Amino acid sequence: MAEITYRDAVARGIAQEMARDPDVIFFGEDVAKAGGVFKATVGLYEQFGPRRVRDTPISEQAILGAAMGAAMTGLKPIAEIMFSDFIAVCFDYIANEFPKSRYMTNGQTKCPLVVRTGNGAGSRFGAQHSQSVENWCMMIPGLKVVAPSSPVDVIGLLAAAVRDPDPVIFFEHKSLYAVKGEVPDGEILDTLGTAKVLRPGKDATILALALMVPRALAAAEQLKAQYNIDCEVVDVRSLVPLDTQTILGSVGKTHRLFTVEENPRLCGWGAEIVSIVVEEAFYDLDAPPVRITTPHIPLPAADILEDMVLPTTERIVETVRKSLNS
Amino acid sequence: MSNSPGLALAGQPGVNDDIGEETRLKLYHSQVVIREAEQRAFDLFLQNLVKGTSHLSLGQEAIAAGFGVAMQKGDLTFATYRGHAHTLARGVPVEKMLGELMQRDNGLMRGKGGSMHLASEEHGVMGSYAIIGAHLPIACGAALRAQYRGDKDVSVCFFGDGTTNIGAFHEALNFAAIWKLPVVFVCENNLYMEYTPISEVTAVEHPAADRASAYGLPRIVIDGNDADVVYREAQKAFAKARAGDGPSLIECMTYRHSGHSRADPAKYRPEGELERWKEKDPIKVYRARLKQFGISDEAVKKIDAEVRKMVDEATEACKAAPEPSTDILFTDVYADGGWAWRN
Known part of the structure; x- marks a missing residue:
């Protein structure tokens, strides 16, 4: 048992899954060398190296599109959209591509990926960096939508999301990153769809x-x-x-x-x-x-x-x- | 094929060249399959048997055929809503394609996708994407997987000239370039962005090729109506990708003989333009090429007849096929096969 922050739980959850499965790769803006603008992914680049943990350009469509292409062909990507408000610039993937490909192709196409994103208010960032947009995603058939409130849930639900065969939008709350909570040692795996x-x-x-x-x-x-x-x-x-x-x-x-x-x-x-x-x-x-x-x-x-x-x-x-x- | 007169000319300069008879016959065959199937799709539409919309590649067959023949098993195709040709070029049976257009149970996706969303993963056709530009980043992701795992397959992404003005095009080109991904971007420049001449809405003459330098890529513009030219360029791009030397962007000049979609009679085209391009019809060009290389009229006619027969049979099979079972309505929303979003 250890007390860790919600922020550290994100990195621990990703690390747990990357260590377990070589098909898990992780990319997004400033996530690798800088460890994320919210410092939620510190240490992953050092631990897993530049092949598996990558900094991308500011190209949200390319980030999500690339995650989908990798997922369709056998990897289990985790992609970060820095602020959930930015989902609006890559909404095609969230609304049209990830969730509909399996259905439209009568089950031929798979899309096992996780989009992690910083959601919510409290940072005084104004109307375009503070929104809670989980409802934007909830309304789309084919997606799964998760929003943990504690460090232990971050790890367990993130692990469940990575192992899930469907596209999962994983909302981390920016105002919870500094919150601490007790977390057991060893692997943590929770179940999606459980309150x-x-x-x-x-x-x-x-x-x-x-x-x-x-x-x-x-x-x-x-x-x-x-x-x-x-x-x-x-x-x-x-x-x-x-x-x-x-x-x-x-x-x-x-x-x-x-x-x-x-x-x-x-x-x-x-x-x-x-x-x-x-x-x-x-x-x-x-x-x-x-x-x-x-x-x-x-x-x-x-x-x-x-x-x-x-x-x-x-x-x-x-x-x-x-x-x-x- | 080995008994056809082409072999008798082996050794003559310019005859048994880098492409050779066997590949040339494949290139011709593929173009004829696309031509006949697309023409049939149009005819069936007029009979109200093709439902929804459809976007034909009549006049553009050489591009799909040239790349399709150059692709190896395991290479991946990413197409657009104008994707019948690229799907057929990977060997997908005409019946499966027409069945989907007719929204029958024998279609590729049993009618769940429709004309704009053809996919056949067993043939390497990873989908047809109807949101302009969406599949360029997706092709990058498939190529990223190949690079990460050390797989040798290439992802080939086809799109029209109109796609070059949407953001995803530029994001994907940059992504592919910075990570040297094994992806080949193929712009089919048919001169029209839907109903509008591409030149009226684009800052450069060649909408794809003139942007290549922005991503450190060579400027490539080719005759997209000549399957030999396309095939050679594809080979070069694939070799580059497989060698780990990164992406290519190839602009293929072509022309669609029909309108943008089934709803479009294409009245916006200047008089005589279609007729001029029909002089450069890829099938016509290629028949002359086969003749030039000593391949007999009989061999050509045999292919034509076989393809026509195959398309006729496919048409009849589709007409006889039932509509999809309503049982599939709620399947495959999620990976468990169902659609449950709650307990």
Whole structure:
């Protein structure tokens, strides 16, 4: 057991898989010699060398296209898109190429690759370097979409993503890179498509993802201490495949549902989950589900403004308290 | 073939040259297969038996044939939505191609892909890509795998002149050049970007070749209607790629006899242009070439007849084939064979 940062967990996860499988290669902008702009890939170039860990030009289409070509022909590439906002300049691969090739070719084509990308706000970078875009990917048939919230999940889910035969978009949260967590020694392998109940509770279910997970946990503690409201916090972890059984099971127990989403409100991941719960567990609910999201605006840069728009622990506490007291 | 008169001329200057009779007959055969199959696709479209859209390579056969014959087993083809020719040039049966265009169960992808997405990995056809430019980086990735593993295959990426103005073209050229990837980029310059003359929308005369120097590559423009010229250039590029000396960018001048797609009567072309290019029709050029090298009319006619018969049989087989089973609707979204996105 060791305490490591989320940032170090990224490098450890990649290293674990590269050491295990010579077909795993890794490339992206500034990822090799510089160790990544977020320092999440430090040491990989030194450990695995320039054939397997490569710096690329600023060419997001070439990065993702090359990952696909390598994956189709037998490698297991990990490609980095530095900021998830940049997915917009290579969205063809995410939306049209990776996820549709197998289907269009009636199963001839494979695409086992991982796109790692820095997602989310908190760094005061403004509207084009701070977005949470997991919902952009969630809506595309053929992709898998993962967003871990802790160092141990980073390693385990990254390993699962690399070993998965489908294209996986792996969202790392930039504001979690410095967060520390306990990580066991040895190989860590998790399972895609599994949510995790992080805090059991009986009064309400709070679903959260990535940076929203620690905020939801802190809110649950406050709600218990101040209002004696006992919340169950579920880390969704994987949007596709989606662990609806864990979610429906939790709602069946608590009868109340809250989602905490960093993505802007319209078509955020919580909307899909709420619709599933309403369709399939309507009579389990004691009240309408409530979505706590970033409002439907571009993200501002100034700290005072950015802090206002992201769901905070306080906003979660207030929303849950008011809803349960009404 | 060994009994054909060509061999009798062996030894004469310019006759049994670097290409030779056997390869020339393959080049001719491949062009005729493409010509007949594409013409048939057009005819079937007029009968409302080819569904959706289709983009034909009539008039451009020499490029797919020249590269196809030069390619070795294991080499990989990446084509565009105008990809019937390149697919056939790797030996994919006409029936499988026409079946896909007719969206029948006997098609390459059982109707799940359609005309613009032909693929046959067993033949090295790694897909036809309908988003302009997308497959140039993908071909780079396949070449990166070859380089990484020490495999000797070459990735060959075909595209039109219009592709040279999209970002992915430039990203891929740079990628391939910096990493010296074994990939060959083949620009089929048929003078028109869909309905617009490429010269009206491009800063340089030769949209691919005039950009080559930006990536440290030689400027190559060839006659894309002469299969011998194409074949020789392909051989050079493949040798370079296999030797580890990096990518090539080859601009092949050609002309499509039909419109951009089935919806396009190509009325934007100046009067007489099509007729002038038909004088340089690759099949016509190649029949004259075969004659020049002493290959008999009988050998040529035999190929023509065999191909016509094969395409007729393929057509009948496709007409008789059932529509795809609806069972395949939900298959192969994910690698487990299904489409489940939740538990």
